[in-house]
Structures are given as structure tokens and as C-alpha cells.
Amino acid sequence: MKVKYTLIKKDKNTQGRLGTIKTNYGTFETPMFMPVGTQATVKTLSPEEIKALDAGIILANTYHLCLRPGEDIIAKAGGLHKFMNYNGPILTDSGGFQVFSLANPKDITEEGVTFKSHINGDKLFLSPERAIEIQNKLDSDIAMCFDECPPASADYNYMKASIERTLRWAERCQKAHHNPQQSLFGIVQGGYFEDLRKYSATQTVKMNFDGYSIGGVANDNESKENMYQAIEYSAPYLPKDKIRYLMGVGDPIDIIEGVIRGVDIFDCVIPTRLARHGHAYTKRGKINILNNKYKEDFTPLDECNCYTCQNYTKSYIRHLIVANETFGSRLLSIHNLNFLINITKEIRTAIKEDRLLEYRDNFKELYYGKDKT
RNA sequence: GCGGUAUUGGUGAAGUGGUUAACACGCCAGAUUGUGGCUCUGGUAUGCAUGAGUUCGAUUCUCAUAUAUCGCC
Numbered sequence: 001m002k003v004k005y006t007l008i009k010k011d012k013n014t015q016g017r018l019g020t021i022k023t024n025y026g027t028f029e030t031p032m033f034m035p036v037g038t039q040a041t042v043k044t045l046s047p048e049e050i051k052a053l054d055a056g057i058i059l060a061n062t063y064h065l066c067l068r069p070g071e072d073i074i075a076k077a078g079g080l081h082k083f084m085n086y087n088g089p090i091l092t093d094s095g096g097f098q099v100f101s102l103a104n105p106k107d108i109t110e111e112g113v114t115f116k117s118h119i120n121g122d123k124l125f126l127s128p129e130r131a132i133e134i135q136n137k138l139d140s141d142i143a144m145c146f147d148e149c150p151p152a153s154a155d156y157n158y159m160k161a162s163i164e165r166t167l168r169w170a171e172r173c174q175k176a177h178h179n180p181q182q183s184l185f186g187i188v189q190g191g192y193f194e195d196l197r198k199y200s201a202t203q204t205v206k207m208n209f210d211g212y213s214i215g216g217v218a219n220d221n222e223s224k225e226n227m228y229q230a231i232e233y234s235a236p237y238l239p240k241d242k243i244r245y246l247m248g249v250g251d252p253i254d255i256i257e258g259v260i261r262g263v264d265i266f267d268c269v270i271p272t273r274l275a276r277h278g279h280a281y282t283k284r285g286k287i288n289i290l291n292n293k294y295k296e297d298f299t300p301l302d303e304c305n306c307y308t309c310q311n312y313t314k315s316y317i318r319h320l321i322v323a324n325e326t327f328g329s330r331l332l333s334i335h336n337l338n339f340l341i342n343i344t345k346e347i348r349t350a351i352k353e354d355r356l357l358e359y360r361d362n363f364k365e366l367y368y369g370k371d372k373t
Numbered sequence: 374g375c376g377g378u379a380u381u382g383g384u385g386a387a388g389u390g391g392u393u394a395a396c397a398c399g400c401c402a403g404a405u406u407g408u409g410g411c412u413c414u415g416g417u418a419u420g421c422a423u424g425a426g427u428u429c430g431a432u433u434c435u436c437a438u439a440u441a442u443c444g445c446c
Contacts, residue, residue, distance in 0.1 A: 038408055056446070060405075097407045118409050149407080187407090218406040227406090247407040254406075269408040324411065371431060 002210050003142060003183045005243045012354040015262035018198040023089040023141045023244060024181060028056025031259045031347050033340040034267040039064050040084040043272050044330040053337050059267045062134050063095030067117055071137040076355035079139030092140035094131045096147040101298045128172035136179040145173040147187040152220040158193045163200045170207060183210035188234045192226050218248035225333035228257050235262040252343055259347050271340055275332030278321040281339040285367050294318045306338035
């Protein structure tokens with residue numbers, strides 16, 4: 001069956017939405033943050049640890065999995081869920097972003113994209129049909145359309161031509177899609193151009209996808225204001241009874257601002273990448289556990305109910321990261337993912353009580369300190 | 374005891390009679406937004422064993438001392 005979104009309640013003062021998503025692998029509440037498991041694993045975590053975080057859904061990647069181990073092997077294993085022993089909902093990204101962000105040289109034609117494998121330099125080709133074929137075989141719960149993800153700095157004419165092509169590719173994706181157990185989401189692009197975002201959104205919605213995502217807002221080093229603006233240009237044109245997914249966004253404050261603008265789900269590599277590099281989120285801002293001041297700090301990372309904070313100290317985690325022990329990355333990954341998922345939990349409560357804006361202001365005051373906002 | 378060689382930051386070391394003493398590791402700090410899993414960017418010796426001398430100028434040349442190391446008795 002296709003995923004089913006149910007809107008439970010809207011925040012009175014914002015576009016914030018409380019809802020549920022029903023899938024073949026269970027139902028979860030939204031807003032929700034999706035941990036990223038590019039290569040069929042959320043780096044350093046076991047499926048049991050992911051489940052313990054109350055992660056409603058995780059993300060895996062078409063590009064990486066078709067290169068290695070190959071979608072046929074995963075299909076032979078019985079699909080992605082069985083292959084990785086994860087029996088919760090999984091969304092697969094189409095590979096569109098990776099082709100543009102890390103495979104080069106880029107040779108983009110109407111037919112698709114020719115690129116070199118980052119693993120061994122093999123010349124490969126990804127098209128809408130191919131991206132869907134792979135995702136059908138992976139048998140994820142939600143597949144994404146294969147889109148072009150141009151840099152936010154692209155000029156108006158390039159962006160316009162690009163979203164037209166992404167729309168044509170979206171139609172091809174829909175035609176190629178043959179897995180009745182799998183939903184397919186369309187992707188809105190258009191950079192920071194209001195009319196292009198509106199056009200991309202309305203045209204994509206006309207195709208009647210199972211859900212919609214907003215892409216292209218987390219590519220460059222753009223300002224947060226631009227990002228929020230791009231969401232505001234897109235979200236109002238998306239149907240109320242379908243999921244809205246903001247791709248690649250996961251800074252704590254960006255999640256809150258995204259929900260305020262009507263987004264339901266997010267994904268981002270940043271909590272796990274920061275963890276591997278020794279950073280931890282706390283209610284009072286991001287900390288670098290490598291800092292000397294934590295050397296003899298025998299308190300937990302934060303006031304927090306996660307496995308890491310219940311059992312380990314900053315001093316110990318710092319030692320592990322300094323010594324390059326993988327258990328350190330794991331403890332920080334658990335904490336950082338728990339932190340973001342917990343934010344979505346607090347957001348849901350705030351929407352129930354119509355105080356999402358108040359929640360945001362309180363969060364910012366504590367997270368950034370009183371001086372900055 | 375005699376003779377040789379050496380002594381540069383936390384570590385391993387490069388180097389020159391003359392502006393800011395290379396590089397690496399470490400250390401300190403920062404970055405990271407649909408993940409190429411140990412990445413990227415900064416900072417980090419006011420001083421070249423100590424003392425004296427030669428010189429316009431010495432970490433670089435000379436002498437003494439200390440320490441280390443090798444060889445010989």
C-alpha cells in the first residue's frame with residue numbers, strides 16, 4: 001500500500017502541522033526527523049539503536065546502493081528492509097543530488113546524467129527510468145523522483161530550464177514506477193525565484209504524487225533567510241492532505257522554522273557527521289567535545305534522556321574521540337539524533353497547544369544565548 | 374682519561390652570515406545542511422643547549438662549558 005498522511009491538527013498561528021504517516025512498516029507522527037543511512041546503515045548505529053531513538057523513518061540512497069552492492073543483490077536479499085534488518089519505514093533518495101554533488105564530470109542531457117563513480121571511476125548513467133528501476137528493486141516505502149539539483153547560485157534562465165526538465169523527468173519517473181507497495185514523491189525546485197518555485201510546485205502537484213518534497217535549499221552556503229524564503233515560495237502550493245518533505249535540512253533551528261512554514265519531515269547528514277567530528281548538540285548550543293575544557297568534565301553532554309547521556313560523561317566521550325575509537329562516534333550519533341528527534345517531539349506538543357512560535361523563541365534564546373537570535 | 378660527532382618547539386626534524394626558522398605529527402580553536410567514515414580551514418619556537426667572542430649583523434663562524442653518543446686506552 002501507499003503511504004497515507006493524516007492531518008490531525010494545524011497550529012493556530014503558523015503553518016505548523018501535526019499529523020501521522022501510515023506505512024507498511026508502521027505508523028509514525030509528524031513533524032519528524034529522518035536519520036540518514038546512505039549505505040543501508042545509519043553510520044555507527046545498529047537497527048535496534050535506531051528504533052530506540054523513536055526515529056519514525058530513515059533514509060537510504062539510490063546512488064550509493066546501486067554502485068555498491070548493486071540493487072540486484074539487495075533485491076535478491078528480499079529488499080532493503082530485510083537486507084539491513086530494519087523493519088521500520090525507509091525512504092530512498094533518487095541519486096539526483098549525489099550525481100550533482102559528487103559525481104563528475106557532469107554531463108546532463110534530456111535523457112539523463114552521465115557521471116563517474118566515486119568508487120572506481122566507472123562511467124555510469126542515471127536517468128529517471130533507471131533511478132526508479134533501482135528504487136523499485138530496493139523496495140523502499142517511499143521513492144523520490146530523479147531531479148536536477150542545480151546550485152542555488154544558478155541564474156534565472158538556467159534555473160527555469162532546469163525545473164522544466166525536472167518536470168519532464170518527474171513524468172517519466174511516474175510512468176516508470178511499477179511497485180504498488182512503494183510511494184513516489186515529486187520534488188519542487190526553483191532556487192530563490194518566487195515565480196519558479198510557484199510554477200515548479202503547482203506543475204508537480206498536478207501530476208498527483210503520493211507526497212512532495214522541497215529540494216535545492218541546502219546545497220550552497222546560502223543564508224538561512226534565503227532558505228526560509230524558498231520554503232515560503234513552495235509550501236503554500238502543496239496539497240494539505242499530502243506529506244511535505246524538506247530535503248537535506250536538519251540544523252535544529254531550521255527544523256523548527258521549516259515546520260512553522262508547513263513542512264512535515266526532514267532529513268540531514270549533519271547530526272551524524274558532527275558526531276563523527278566530535279560535536280554534540282545541547283539545549284545551550286552546539287559544543288565541540290574536543291575542547292580542552294571537557295577533559296575532566298564528568299557530567300553528561302546535556303540534560304537528556306538518551307542512552308549516551310544516561311550512561312557516559314563528556315570526559316569519557318572526549319577521550320574516545322581523541323583516541324579515534326568508533327564507540328565515541330556512536331555515542332555522539334545516538335545523542336545528536338536523539339536531540340533532533342526530541343525537538344520534533346517537542347514541536348508536536350507545541351502544535352497541540354498552539355504555541356509553536358513561543359516554543360521557537362524559547363528554544364532560540366537558550367540555544368544561541370540571549371545576545372544572538 | 375684521550376679523540377670524533379651532535380645539541381633547533383610538546384615530538385620527529387629541514388635550514389640560512391641579513392626581511393615573518395620549511396615540513397610533518399601533536400596540541401589549541403573553527404567549519405560541516407537530499408554523507409566520498411577519521412575530512413577541511415586557521416593558530417601554535419620573540420627563538421635554534423649555556424656563556425663569551427668575531428662581525429654593521431649570528432641559530433648559522435670561533436672558543437669555553439654542559440649534556441648526549443661513538444671509538445680508543
